[in-house]
Amino acid sequence: MSVNLNDARCKELNEEEKYKLLNQVISEYNQDENNLIQILHMTQAIFSYIPLEVQKYIAKKMNMPLSKVSGVVTFYSFFSTRPKGEYMVHVCLGTACYVRGGKKIMDKLKEMLGVDVGETTRDRKFTLEVMRCIGACGLAPAVTINEKVYKQVNPNKLQKIIGEYQ
Ligand code: FES
Structure with missing residues (x-):
């Protein structure tokens, strides 16, 4: 995996740059449904949480129903749909x-x-x-x-x- 994420760097990115990085992550994981959890981990590292609009974006990019992405995000307690504090x-x-x-x-x-x-x-x-x-x-x-x-x-x-x- 060549996408390199670290908290400090991600915090400095604007929305456009975050989506760009997310695109990179999705394509490096070959838009493969089997890699959804890893992609979501990286997504949370980029955005610090996984809001609905980002879930929709991932679903569209990976060509899968939103319910599938949302189902995984809400199932695992380590994913958050709300912003986290510093x-x-x-x-x-x-x-x-x-x-x-x-x-x-x-x-x-x-x-x-x-x-x-x-x-x-x-x-x-x-x-x-x-x-x-x-x-x-x-x-x-x-x-x-x-x-x-x-x-x-x-x-x-x-x-x-x-x-x-x-
Ligand atoms: S109950 Fe063990 S540290 Fe709180």
Whole structure:
């Protein structure tokens, strides 16, 4: 595969350039239906999510029904049809984190960011998501922001944690 995608580069592209890159991806995968998942992964890397108009575009280019493309996008949780923020905030609601206050952390973050689970702040900075156990149960509750893990979080620490990214 010669198309080289990296997040930083894709963020700088305008819509036209993104579609151009998508065309390249589709043709390098030979417009083959069997490669749809790989194509969608690359699509998400280019657009950062897969909105309906992009799904329609792929369906047309690959000569397949939109329902097939949409079916795959909605089936797999790693595909998103909504824009994601620069920072992915994941709150662990696995058993250990839940019983040690994970729910309170989630409620506080919803209030602070003004979004519900799965939503992105208007400035596209933060997306709030739930995650399952990441193996930090001994230091629960855990929150991650992109790659960084925060342990033994409590609602009072959240302002400082989120502040690091504002
Ligand atoms: S339950 Fe949250 S890290 Fe294990």
